[in-house]
Amino acid sequence: MSAVQATDVIGQRIKRKEDPRFIQGLGRYVDDITLPRMVYMALVRSPYAHARLKAIRTEAALAMPGVLAVITGADLEKAGLAWMPTLAGDRQMVLATGKVLFQYQEVAAVVAETREAAFDGAEAVEVEYEPLPAVVDPFASLRPESPLLREDREEKTNHIWHWEAGEREATEAAIRSADVVVRQDVVFQRVHPAPLEPCGCVADYNRGTGRLTLYVTSQAPHAHRTLLSMVSGLPEHMIRVISPDVGGGFGNKVAIYPGYVCAVVASLRLGRPVKWVETRTENLTSTQFARDYHMTAEIAAGRDGRVKALRVRALADHGAFDAQANPTRYPAGLFSICTGSYDFPTAFAEVDAVYTNKAPGGVAYRCSFRVTEASYLIERTMDVLADELGIDPAELRRRNFVPPAKFPYRSALGWTYDSGDYAKALDLALETVGYEELRREQEERRRRGELMGIGLSSFTEIVGAGPNHLFDIAGIKMFDSCELRVHPTGKVLARFGTRHQGQGHETTFAQVVAQELGLSVDDVIVEEGDTDTAPYGLGTYGSRSTPTAGAAAALAARRVREKALKIAAHLLECGEEDVQWADGRFQVQGAPARSVTMKDVALAAYTNPPPGLEPGLEAVFYYDPPNLTFPFGTYVCVVDIDKGTGDVKVRRFVAVDDCGTVINPMIVEGQIHGGLTEGFGIAFMQEIKYDEDGNCLSGNFTEYLLPTAVETPRWETARTVTPSPHHPIGAKGVGESPNVGSPAAFVNAVVDALSPLGVRHIDMPVTREKVWSILRSHGIRG
Amino acid sequence: MIPAAFDYAAPGSLPEAVELLRRHGEEAKVIAGGQSLIPAMRFRLARPGVLVDIQRIPGLDFLAEEEGVLRIGPLVRHAEMEASPLIRDRYPLLAETASVVADPLVRNLGTVAGSLVHADPAGDWGAALLAARARVVLTGPGGERELALEDFLVDTFTTAISPDEILTEIRVPAPAPRSGGAYLKIERKVGDFATAAVGVQVAFDADGRCTAAGVGLCAVGPTSLRAREAEAFLAGKRFEPEVLERAGELAAAASSPVADTRGSEAYKRDMVRILTVRALARAAERALAA
Amino acid sequence: MKRELTLTINGQPYTGVVEPRRLLVHFIREEAGLTGTHVGCDTTSCGACTVLLDGRPVKSCTLFAVQAEGHAVTTVEGLAREGELHPLQQAFWEQHGLQCGYCTPGMLMTGAALLERRPDPGEEEIRRAISGNLCRCTGYQNIVRAIQEAARAMRGAAEPVSAGQGAAGAASAARGGMVP
């Protein structure tokens, strides 16, 4: 690798430091870990969505060759471990007792000498069930005649919580008196993050040291350590959580799953390392899903298209347990970002949550908490308004954008947007795609009876949770951290409380540190994921790493620099006040030729520290962000529809993103490609479906459809840069914008193509059959 | 997931393989490419006691046209059908089918014969080879027997093969002059089974009138289906738009799809219509361009 | 029921005593200890387990180890030669063709096999060729770019050695082949 000049490290397209191991097959993921005397665990799961457990017979399984132990809910109950707390303040069964509440719920764990024997043993466990009627529809769950699902709770209802924000009366009044009100029901279907690596762990309890080491697929290793300590009763210092390379997370690896707890229990019981790696079916049917929001939006507006008020209602289906990973104060996450990029004078939003006999969740899938639902809803409904008023959707958006002069902007639902220039991103997107020309082409095609659509989305995100006076998970404040150790030779070890899963932290955080310390990226090594060595942090999700840990990196480095300046003054034989940091060096003011580098200082810190100054050169910084960051952008999608089959072809997709200061444009672009592809999959094919009996119909990759290279459109990306005023380097976070912003662009394009038929909305996934049935119902035979 | 335990045998000759099947009866299962069988075994839905691997038997991968018949050996993989210049030049219906079976990696192992024996109504080869009027040769303890493919395909996942027989050859009549074929498939994404698919093989006389038509339907019935009324209707006709439209309607009427996650009955039936019209047009273009 | 089995992986023999039901991918990962080949699903859908069997990319989760006996298996660990990255590995790095890295070994094997067969594939052809390999991170665009760049590099390397390029050029041309 060639050395990169210190002064221009941020903003450089630098090849990733993590790649050499991955491209040579030398990454180390959880399933790659093999320990001496390790045994395997498999889980017995319920075929029923709702059933009373009548009996579990383990004798046959225990008699199978190689089977060492079978653990049931009754066993865990004795240890007080049959239930565990969720991050949302609910509790979840580790192994079922009494009854099962969703299909594929964990019922027993079988530990055996080999993987094969564990699966054979699991098959041999006999479980007797008495099936109960399953509740699949969240609306039906609230009806009085619906069976009570959670008999363990004091509240004898399937309703979990109600949340609201904004001004109910003012919003109602505005809606009553408005020229125009549009109302749209919008379902954001249940989806699953489905990282390519499933979840798993190796639990290694050492009877000699009394310590438990848990290698686990974790986006938040420290939080997992603390919670595991709370659940298991093991003292926290006797637990070491290591999250090795993680094969994608997207929110799926934020939670603690019953399988981890069972593996820990098995290791404690057997005194041997226990490996449990779930199958894809287990992953899709039992781990954190996302969305499942059933929403209604109403926008009140004047004839001129100026919006007056927004009212939103949503029903959130959480499945059998409220296992969200939301900040405590926000049961509906940051759903109140639903006013989007628009200057609503008033707004009101409310969400009710409900239990059903489905897998528990839900997590933020490649987005900040419930932001995708909110963004999709407002961007979809703005198009409904445009259609109602006969105003071009681009023009309607422009008329209602929060203007640059209003930043920092206080939204009607209470957020303070840090910075934004929405029209600039819109303009760039329209210009790049050739909007005017496309609209002319569309008109021509419509005359010929062809179906072409153009869809826009001008989204605003809210990421980087978050300010500690507002944000905590299970009581732990949502700061993040960086610890820097500058070695005598000027090389740096940088450790973080975050845990990347492909985001490129080993490169981008090295860039931030190198920039701040005047070093080369090659001089910095980034380490994450080991709770014994990394400073405490809340982990990587919700696009929070750059806004929090990235900020901590810059500020820890500046802390190093403060001490380094004292050493530099000592080396330059002048007063501290005469030394300045410029061009990546310490220089004597007025005599820039007299300078020392960070490397010189590092050596001196260990070999020649100034008298009275502590030797060494290290710093740690725990960063409490003063505000969230608000990335934004405009996406434009162009589609053509086959009238025969209902097939939708994405012809063009232009994405203009603004994530503030860009640390590494190559990585930013990669994040955008990936997020757009997920948004595409969600818009057109991904859905976790259940039948009326609560069978999960999407429990593997033949039915949970992920786009391949063939379906995936070619992405065109561009950007504007509006730095965050409160972030030390102006960065906002980007991993999730494309997934948040794109679903509306896709659906808006399809609806636009069909709008001559009077179509105003189609729920995702937009399958060929949905389009086909609209076409046929309008007599278009193909 | 992990399959249940089984015994494995890799015979070196066909008689040896047949003898193994005879000895183990229902317990035994032939494995060639294994791309349908192994997934079913991993879910423990299939749990044969003995796998008889025929991949080590020499001489089963022939693919050649001889005396007016294309002979496809039991170890010919989808990928070989896709890449073969013979198939590409002479049998566009089969080349096109090969290119949409599962995904490219599965095609490197899965075999055409295995797919027919598996008899999944959503398998592509059944429909294509019905349109091509293929026959199959079964080899058992008593020797060989030959069946028309439509007599071989009995029901969903069920064929006329006995537990002690192996499908040892697929025979496809070589195309007549002025003939062409096409295979069109609607799938939700690459690698998916068909929502619906249609294979057609047509021949014309010098006046552009259809002399023979084969129309095979995929994933819209308990087995792969032949759209006989459409085939009969096309005979003697020029492929004018209204002729194709009518053939599409007849093919749709011949289908009996069931609703599933891929689509409703009505959608699948209408896709048969659309695909039949398009496939016939494409096949005719190929036939008449030659 | 167990049997002793020897497989040739990346030119090296590996012996294990396994049941017939041991999947090739588990033999590679556990008997041979080569963990670059991953498992991502149980329905032959994702391609994370892709290896070359006699030069052709196949899903090693849908093949029993016994079936591969006597055949040549190549895994991602066999791509680099004498410490030098395969042009495709280099191109994945240059073009940001990977993020979490989990699909990467499978993608590389499929891509490398494609380039063996087709030195100058077009974008559509590349997309079709990798359609049996799922990636959840990259959106495929940079993977396609990387395969194109590797194709260019390999064609360049395969071109006749011009004066002044010397033996190094010839050596890298000879290295172009990756199938054992």
Place this chain on the structure above:
Amino acid sequence: MRFEGSESIRRRREEVRAFLLAPERVGRCLPDLQELEVADEAHFTAHVRVGVGPVRGRLRLDVALEPGEDDAEARISIQGSGLGSGLTVRSSARLTPVDGQTEVAWQAEASVSGTLATVGGRLLEGQARKVVEQMFGAIRRELEAEPAGEAG
């Protein structure tokens, strides 16, 4: 899944109904029966073989026979397990005398849970229908093979 059908049986209604309430007799009519244990006068457990193409296995069926609302009805409920799955079938038969024969109009509602439902979806409906059809077909054959009037 719902399906229905009818059988015309050359026996009197009382005979048919008596048959439908006799565990050892109904049990024998299950297709691919391997084992039958009668628990009491209304319940039995059967093990049946399942074999559809590559899918092979055994199902344990716990069957309850119930008299229904009146003389013209009989009900059969099945709770099954096997192949990583659960199976529930509730069927009822309406018995109408027609010209000395009995018209048995049956309907069944089946639900399947587990692997068969989530993975085997494409072969389920046809198979479930076939099994119920075969059962009622076998009931007709068994009844007609018995000497008439025996149960009357």
